[in-house]
Amino acid sequence: MKLVIYPAVDVDRLSRICEAALPMDVINAGTLEIALNEMENADAFFGKLTPELLQRAATLRWVQSPTASLEHFVFPELISHPCVLSNMRGLFSDVVADHVLGFILCFARNLHIYVRQQQQGLWSPVGDQSYVANFVNAPGTVLPMDRAHQHLSDRTLGVIGVGSIGQEVLRRGAAFGMSLVGVDARTKTLPGVLDDVWPVERLPDLLQVADYVVVAAPLTPVTRGLIRRPQLRMMKKSAVLINVGRGPIVDLDDLIQSLQAHEIGGAALDVTDPEPLPADHPLWTMSNVIITPHVAAASPKIAERHLETLLENIRLFVQGKPPATQVDKAAWY
Known part of the structure; x- marks a missing residue:
């Protein structure tokens, strides 16, 4: 059996890959020409697969994507090919969830407003503070x-x-005592947290009841443009939209219009469309918007988790078992 890696990985990573892959041969292709030649009898591939590389593959059975998201990885020939595809899902779950709770706490306690006021030397509590004894508002x-x-x-x-x-x-929401609702195409229950995860057809119900609406879905042909003006108008006027999924899931033009019309209370975005967000984009200057530059998944732990997922899937392949992170190629996740 043979595993082809392209682009090539560093020496330390290669050493651990070769150990996990035994007795499989590992080709760390330093050039496209080498990768193309080695693909002819490759059983497995890790890296950036292209139609040109796939066309050379006569015995390919498994492809490992180096990313969790697949919108820039899948292509028609790969979808129709009989090989199994796996991704890097699960690496960032806790980190991104922490980021989401940071957004929620900012809006719940007005921290985003107070940080901006601090830069101006402004002491200006938000809201009616008359309930505080001896407080001069x-x-x-x-x-x-x-x-x-x-x-x-x-x-x-x-x-x-x-x-x-x-x-x-x-x-994390449960730990803060929040009421919970969720929609998903596959997950039906989250034991100990949420007994009934609604089908996606109940998205309008979620939008109507949630104070914080978190987009954590992958970008697929189904989810592109999922949140537009009609969906935003279903939300509470005080509700906050949070997007840590992918930028194109939320139509930014529609989001701007809803914010300007006070149809929702605010938005927190770690992802946008386009990225980077242009410096003159109106979202930058809206006081009820928080923007972070696609860093929700940033953590010093990710590189090691990435390697461990790859090694686990390699070991499973050698044992004749499916990868732990296998995806539905046609669905993109």
Whole structure:
């Protein structure tokens, strides 16, 4: 058996791959020409597969993507090919969920507003502070207290896409005492957290009840443009939309219009379409929007997790077993 790697990996990583792959031969292709020649009798492939490489493959049975998302990896010939495809899902679940809870806490406690005020040397509590004894209220935006500073246990968290990331988001929401709802095409229940995960047909129900709507779904032909103006209008006027999935799932033009029309309360985006977001984009200057530059998955632990997932799937392949992170090629996840 033969595993072809292209582009080539570093020496340390290659050593661990070769150990896991025994007795399979491992070709660490340093050039496209080498990769093309070696693909003719390759059983497995890791790296960036192209139609040109796949066309050379006569015995290919397994492909391992180096990424979790597959919108830039799959292509028609790969979908129709009999080989098994696996991805890198699960590497970032806890990290991205932490990022989501950071967004939620910012909106619940107005931290994004106070950070901006700090830069101006401005002491201006949000909301009516008359309930505080002997407090002299400084000028500021007056909101009802139930909106200005929230108890998360009084709020509902809705997650679109209850995969590995969505599940971790819901677990964190449960720890804060939030009410939980979720929609997913496959997941039916999250034991100990959410007994009934709704089918995607109930997305309107989720949008209507959730105070925080988290997009944690992968980008697929089905989810592209999933959140547009009609869906945003279903949300509570005080609700916050959070996107840590993929930028094209949320139509930014429609989101801007909804924010400007006060149809929703705010948005937190780690992903946008396009990326990077242009410097003159109107979202940058909206006080009820938080933008982070696609860093929700950033963590010093990811590189080792990435390698361990690859090694596990290699060992399973050698044993004649399916990879732990096998995907549905046609569905892109």
